Amino acid sequence: MAETQTPDIIYTQVDEAPELASYSLLPIIRSFADAAGVSVGTRDISLSGRILAAFPDALTEAQKQSDDLAILGDLVKTPDANVIKLPNISASVPQLVAAIKELQGQGYALPDYPEAPSTDAEKKARAAYDAIKGSAVNPVLREGNSDRRAANAVKKYAMANPHSMGTWSKDSKTKVSSMSGGDFFSNEKSLTLTEAQAGAAKIVHVAADGTETVLKDGVSVPAGTVVDTTFMSAKALDKFLAEQIEETKKDGTLFSLHMKATMMKVSDPIIFGHAVREYLKPVFDKYGDELKAAGVNPNAGIGDMMERIKDNAEITQAVEGAMDARPPMYMVNSDKGITNLHVPSDVIIDASMPALIRAGGKGWGPDNKEHDTNCVIPDNSYAPVYEESINYFKETGALDPTTSGTVQNIGLMAQKAEEYGSHPTTFEIPADGTVKMIAANGDVISEHSVEANDIWRAASARKAPIEDWVQLAIDRQKAEGCEAIFWLDENRAHDAELIAYVKPILEAKGVADKFQIMSPAKATRQTLETIRKGENSIAITGNVLRDYLTDLFPILELGTSAKMLSIVKLMQGGGLFETGAGGSAPKHVQQLVEENHLRWDSLGEFCALGESLKFLADQKDNAKAAVLGKAVDAATQGILDNNKSPSRKVGEPDNRASHYYFALYWAQALASQSDDAALAEHFAPIAEKLAANEDKIMAELAEVQGKPVDLGGYFHSDPAKTEAVMRPSATLNAIIG
Numbered sequence: 154m155a156e157t158q159t160p161d162i163i164y165t166q167v168d169e170a171p172e173l174a175s176y177s178l179l180p181i182i183r184s185f186a187d188a189a190g191v192s193v194g195t196r197d198i199s200l201s202g203r204i205l206a207a208f209p210d211a212l213t214e215a216q217k218q219s220d221d222l223a224i225l226g227d228l229v230k231t232p233d234a235n236v237i238k239l240p241n242i243s244a245s246v247p248q249l250v251a252a253i254k255e256l257q258g259q260g261y262a263l264p265d266y267p268e269a270p271s272t273d274a275e276k277k278a279r280a281a282y283d284a285i286k287g288s289a290v291n292p293v294l295r296e297g298n299s300d301r302r303a304a305n306a307v308k309k310y311a312m313a314n315p316h317s318m319g320t321w322s323k324d325s326k327t328k329v330s331s332m333s334g335g336d337f338f339s340n341e342k343s344l345t346l347t348e349a350q351a352g353a354a355k356i357v358h359v360a361a362d363g364t365e366t367v368l369k370d371g372v373s374v375p376a377g378t379v380v381d382t383t384f385m386s387a388k389a390l391d392k393f394l395a396e397q398i399e400e401t402k403k404d405g406t407l408f409s410l411h412m413k414a415t416m417m418k419v420s421d422p423i424i425f426g427h428a429v430r431e432y433l434k435p436v437f438d439k440y441g442d443e444l445k446a447a448g449v450n451p452n453a454g455i456g457d458m459m460e461r462i463k464d465n466a467e468i469t470q471a472v473e474g475a476m477d478a479r480p481p482m483y484m485v486n487s488d489k490g491i492t493n494l495h496v497p498s499d500v501i502i503d504a505s506m507p508a509l510i511r512a513g514g515k516g517w518g519p520d521n522k523e524h525d526t527n528c529v530i531p532d533n534s535y536a537p538v539y540e541e542s543i544n545y546f547k548e549t550g551a552l553d554p555t556t557s558g559t560v561q562n563i564g565l566m567a568q569k570a571e572e573y574g575s576h577p578t579t580f581e582i583p584a585d586g587t588v589k590m591i592a593a594n595g596d597v598i599s600e601h602s603v604e605a606n607d608i609w610r611a612a613s614a615r616k617a618p619i620e621d622w623v624q625l626a627i628d629r630q631k632a633e634g635c636e637a638i639f640w641l642d643e644n645r646a647h648d649a650e651l652i653a654y655v656k657p658i659l660e661a662k663g664v665a666d667k668f669q670i671m672s673p674a675k676a677t678r679q680t681l682e683t684i685r686k687g688e689n690s691i692a693i694t695g696n697v698l699r700d701y702l703t704d705l706f707p708i709l710e711l712g713t714s715a716k717m718l719s720i721v722k723l724m725q726g727g728g729l730f731e732t733g734a735g736g737s738a739p740k741h742v743q744q745l746v747e748e749n750h751l752r753w754d755s756l757g758e759f760c761a762l763g764e765s766l767k768f769l770a771d772q773k774d775n776a777k778a779a780v781l782g783k784a785v786d787a788a789t790q791g792i793l794d795n796n797k798s799p800s801r802k803v804g805e806p807d808n809r810a811s812h813y814y815f816a817l818y819w820a821q822a823l824a825s826q827s828d829d830a831a832l833a834e835h836f837a838p839i840a841e842k843l844a845a846n847e848d849k850i851m852a853e854l855a856e857v858q859g860k861p862v863d864l865g866g867y868f869h870s871d872p873a874k875t876e877a878v879m880r881p882s883a884t885l886n887a888i889i890g
């Protein structure tokens with residue numbers, strides 16, 4: 154065959170902190186793997202890489218880049234897949250625009266992001282950019298369901314070395330506020346499609362005057378798919394937001410909005426925009442025309458708005474005046490004046506709510522001090538999880554990480570299950586009327602009366618992924634023998650359809666007595682009670698709760714979700730090993746650039762690497778991969794036992810130093826094992842050299858810290874400059890080769 158062979162393992166090229174870490178870690182991985190005949194390739198799924206791959210016609214031959222995401226999307230549907238997936242940027246519009254600008258500045262003739270596309274070329278460019286926006290990578294790669302948990306060694310380490318936890322007081326004014334109706338939760342309709350209804354469905358808007366507009370045609374929904382449709386009323390949302398702004402002011406707390414504008418890339422930026430508009434209502438009322446003329450789109454946030462009006466002193470002053478009259482906002486960076494409503498991707502609910510709960514219900518205010526906070530989460534589908542957690546901790550005090558049990562997660566996410574797949578079927582409604590979803594055979598799946606500006610969406614979960622998810626839960630419960638709860642609310646339309654799948658499978662397998670089914674609010678309380686007793690629980694959830702809980706519990710138990718094992722057992726037999734459960738930590742890049750210290754912890758990468766190698770050993774009957782994998786586990790244990798994880802403070806050992814120790818312990822484990830004599834012989838001198846040069850290497854790594862560095866770009870950094878920054882120890886580099 155002419156085709157070049159796929160490497161044994163693909164390591165993804167991403168963005169921000171994890172990508173910086175890869176510059177240091179990947180050469181070590183490759184050098185060690187190479188000695189065992191294991192090939193490690195890379196594929197570029199970074200934001201800049203995806204932009205370049207989408208516009209070949211705008212680039213010179215030398216600049217063109219392959220569509221690696223599409224290639225990986227095909228690979229994960231084969232049994233050969235073995236992919237280590239690091240977190241990548243799920244870009245908001247301001248991030249996308251910034252990345253395009255940076256690439257243009259580097260000589261790539263890319264089109265601008267067309268804000269109001271009118272010509273065909275602009276419409277084409279806009280469609281290409283919109284496909285890159287938000288969570289555009291994970292849904293493509295996740296051809297399997299999710300298994301996230303803390304490895305035993307990691308959990309034990311956290312219990313012995315607890316992170317700091319804020320204290321909860323019974324009279325904390327922190328709370329979660331959600332709509333009392335008119336939200337996605339209360340308007341949801343759900344149906345499991347029959348054979349007769351299966352096929353290509355369409356979504357139609359019928360205006361009050363009878364005009365029909367097809368919003369979307371050809372929505373593929375095979376038999377057995379659970380289809381949900383729902384909408385959020387724009388009027389109810391605005392009323393709710395106005396009330397919350399008032400109430401926050403009365404309570405004397407901070408106003409904060411928690412959304413997932415990246416994952417729900419159509420609905421949530423719109424909801425965010427409503428909050429911006431409501432918070433700055435006097436300004437939008439008075440200067441609406443001027444703001445429109447300046448191209449202000451509230452969905453892009455106050456940051457973008459201020460930039461556009463910076464030359465207009467009157468409006469700038471009006472904004473500042475309006476903000477002074479409003480309750481203070483929860484800040485992303487109080488030193489720099491960056492508020493919760495500045496950029497839609499700055500406050501991402503899965504990370505932001507747990508961080509606030511870990512801090513004892515406190516958020517940072519504009520005065521650079523901690524305050525109680527009103528956490529505004531408009532939709533009720535999942536807000537009760539945070540509400541119940543906050544209520545529970547107010548009653549009982551903070552969780553004790555030294556004694557707490559652990560919560561594992563089995564998440565339904567394969568084939569864009571649930572809201573993850575809803576972007577192409579979410580619409581801001583143009584005019585009053587009805588929205589119908591119509592099955593291939595003409596049956597009306599659902600019908601909703603809507604008003605202009607309401608946000609309507611359809612989401613779906615297919616039969617095979619649902620069945621695979623239930624089986625995964627059965628396997629995991631069997632392995633752990635602990636409490637296992639399906640977080641499903643029989644009173645919610647969608648969950649009731651899932652329960653109709655779950656119950657018969659559990660009964661048929663004779664394991665119904667091992668599982669409970671509970672609404673998210675009840676499951677939250679029971680789970681917290683279980684882990685407080687030092688026992689463990691498995692949360693079996695849909696996609697959104699998978700996302701939320703795999704940050705919430707790890708952040709409370711381990712201090713961070715970066716240390717999680719995150720396995721995607723691909724439905725076609727391959728393996729996808731995600732590193733940790735968190736994101737790409739933009740704050741960490743800032744610190745590196747300012748003071749050459751990278752506090753990113755690669756423990757998630759170490760865990761994923763070990764799993765990937767052990768998977769390769771089984772997948773290709775590769776005994777050397779098994780030896781490498783076992784040694785990775787020993788090295789990871791070594792990092793924990795000897796406290797070699799990165800420090801947060803400049804001047805102390807950082808990410809690069811932890812990679813040196815990882816290499817040292819990995820080489821020592823390989824040198825001392827007796828399963829493969831050739832590998833032991835190869836790694837003995839390497840282990841010796843690494844150990845003998847410890848002081849020298851650590852000094853070389855320490856020496857560079859404390860000064861700013863130049864990476865030659867943020868979204869598309871200069872490889873040579875970045876490598877020089879991330880591999881500053883000539884001694885280590887020479888040993889690694």
Ligand SMILES: NC(=O)C1=CN([C@@H]2O[C@H](COP(=O)(O)OP(=O)(O)OC[C@H]3O[C@@H](n4cnc5c(N)ncnc54)[C@H](OP(=O)(O)O)[C@@H]3O)[C@@H](O)[C@H]2O)C=CC1
Nearest residue numbers: 240241242243415501504715735736737738739740753754
């Ligand atoms: N799988 C994926 O591809 C995911 C991608 N994302 C994307 O990541 C970006 C940033 O998201 P954000 O919500 O800010 O969340 P992040 O998880 O990137 O950051 C939140 C904070 O978590 C801590 N943290 C996260 N990872 C590590 C690590 N490995 N080592 C040490 N600390 C860590 C840091 O806290 P501190 O600095 O206080 O120590 C960090 O500032 C967005 O573009 C988002 O879309 C988000 C989630 C998953």
Ligand SMILES: O=C(O)CCC(=O)C(=O)O
Nearest residue numbers: 243288291415416700734
């Ligand atoms: O895909 C994304 O944008 C975020 C994913 C995420 O947060 C997660 O999987 O935990």
Ligand SMILES: [Mg+2]
Nearest residue numbers: 503700704734
């Ligand atoms: Mg997440």
